[in-house]
Amino acid sequence: MPKPSPTKTRMREQNPEARGRNFDEVPLGYSLEEAQAEARRCLQCKKPKCVAGCPVEVDIPGFIQQIAEGNLWQAITVMKKTNMLPAICGRVCPQETQCEGVCVLAKKMEPVAVGNLERFIADWEAEQAECVMCEKLPPTGKKVAVVGAGPAGLTVAGDCIKFGHEVTIFEALHKPGGVLVYGIPEFRLPKSIVKREVDFVQEMGAKLVCNYVVGATRTVDELLEEFDAVFIGSGAGRPWFMGLPGENSLGIYSANEYLTRSNLMKAYLFPEYDTPIVRGKRVATIGGGNVAMDSARTALRLGADESIVVYRRSRQEMPARAAEIHHAEEEGIKFEFLTNPTRYIADGDGWVKELECLRMELGEPDASGRRRPVPIPGSEFRVPVDTVVVAIGNSPNPLIPNTTPGLEIGKRGTIVVTPETGRTSKKGVFAGGDIVTGAATVILAMGAGRIAANSMNDYLKTREW
Numbered sequence: 001m002p003k004p005s006p007t008k009t010r011m012r013e014q015n016p017e018a019r020g021r022n023f024d025e026v027p028l029g030y031s032l033e034e035a036q037a038e039a040r041r042c043l044q045c046k047k048p049k050c051v052a053g054c055p056v057e058v059d060i061p062g063f064i065q066q067i068a069e070g071n072l073w074q075a076i077t078v079m080k081k082t083n084m085l086p087a088i089c090g091r092v093c094p095q096e097t098q099c100e101g102v103c104v105l106a107k108k109m110e111p112v113a114v115g116n117l118e119r120f121i122a123d124w125e126a127e128q129a130e131c132v133m134c135e136k137l138p139p140t141g142k143k144v145a146v147v148g149a150g151p152a153g154l155t156v157a158g159d160c161i162k163f164g165h166e167v168t169i170f171e172a173l174h175k176p177g178g179v180l181v182y183g184i185p186e187f188r189l190p191k192s193i194v195k196r197e198v199d200f201v202q203e204m205g206a207k208l209v210c211n212y213v214v215g216a217t218r219t220v221d222e223l224l225e226e227f228d229a230v231f232i233g234s235g236a237g238r239p240w241f242m243g244l245p246g247e248n249s250l251g252i253y254s255a256n257e258y259l260t261r262s263n264l265m266k267a268y269l270f271p272e273y274d275t276p277i278v279r280g281k282r283v284a285t286i287g288g289g290n291v292a293m294d295s296a297r298t299a300l301r302l303g304a305d306e307s308i309v310v311y312r313r314s315r316q317e318m319p320a321r322a323a324e325i326h327h328a329e330e331e332g333i334k335f336e337f338l339t340n341p342t343r344y345i346a347d348g349d350g351w352v353k354e355l356e357c358l359r360m361e362l363g364e365p366d367a368s369g370r371r372r373p374v375p376i377p378g379s380e381f382r383v384p385v386d387t388v389v390v391a392i393g394n395s396p397n398p399l400i401p402n403t404t405p406g407l408e409i410g411k412r413g414t415i416v417v418t419p420e421t422g423r424t425s426k427k428g429v430f431a432g433g434d435i436v437t438g439a440a441t442v443i444l445a446m447g448a449g450r451i452a453a454n455s456m457n458d459y460l461k462t463r464e465w
Helices: 032-039 049-053 060-068 072-080 086-092 114-126 151-162 191-204 220-226 255-263 290-301 322-330 442-462
Strands: 143-147 166-170 207-209 229-232 252-254 282-286 306-310 334-336 339-346 352-365 371-375 381-384 387-390 429-431
Parallel strands (some): 282 387
Antiparallel strands (some): 352 371
């Protein structure tokens, strides 16, 4: 086997100056030749660590080898055995901390670009006149209700369909996809891609009911009267704020509202879509995760002269994907590191005009393993702003926990499950994704969905709890 190239095959991208003012997708994808060149870098390890690093355990060497050999139909077939949302995962998974992070090549050179290859094969399939349908077992006569059409719910639905169960997905919003449609911007994950993956799950046989708020329209207990098992994957859509003085000033958004208006309600296409959104000229986004990067980059595309990220730790501690930080820097997003907001200052009409901050320094590591930010006394300063987006985290909406007796709830309103099975304290009810973990990644939600689907299948066979 020839020695692999030390560097990844780069994916072509939009020019940073141009893309900072449009909502088109930033990476442009691989050609077949580029994909095969990258696939040939894979060492085809006998004991591949990359598979163990993937929350849904995709046969990574298997599908990559098929790409290298030009067997593209076989490559997508291998992929869909464990992952029915490859076009999404290839775009938004934090591969650098999962499959690529444990790639053997990463010890001395750049790892294989697993995410790029996953995206390539999914997009190639979409260009064909047909698609690979997963094998399904004979009908069992069992009925499963899935609450939430986000990544966890879609994974459970797809796997349960493959097991032969009848599946109905109940989605509270008017479009399926969960955080994939309301949270992740068009330039990172086009809505057409999400629709394509949701359509596939429906073509497999899942029924989809939108505008259906479980906990209000019907409770979980009422669903159990009709369905043999229920999976709760309703996400974490309740935003956190910092409780700072002046927080109720006009012009201050939660990232949830800001991104939902822009993404799901298409405010960025106003007035073609009649959804208003404040188009600030100096926008500060508070936080250092993917949601903060999405918000800051959205503000730029909505016309901001300056889009600033305010983060209390250093760049090294930022939890956002490396690619998102890199893209934000290329586009001219400004970063105020080691900076913590302390209060908002409004003008005479009640609109935010300044963000008062305090400089920080890093102390000893905290429970997250990152060094704790410590305030520097007397280092206060002010940042002129006209819009602020707060992107510091989310917790679950309390509607389902409050309307489901017998469901054990954790400290921050999350549902308590047995991690190995996704089983809750209530017989026949399973849960996974952000409703269990709090806000996390798409692929971790999908991994939880796979675990829950397998456990649901066992339960439906035996009725043992």
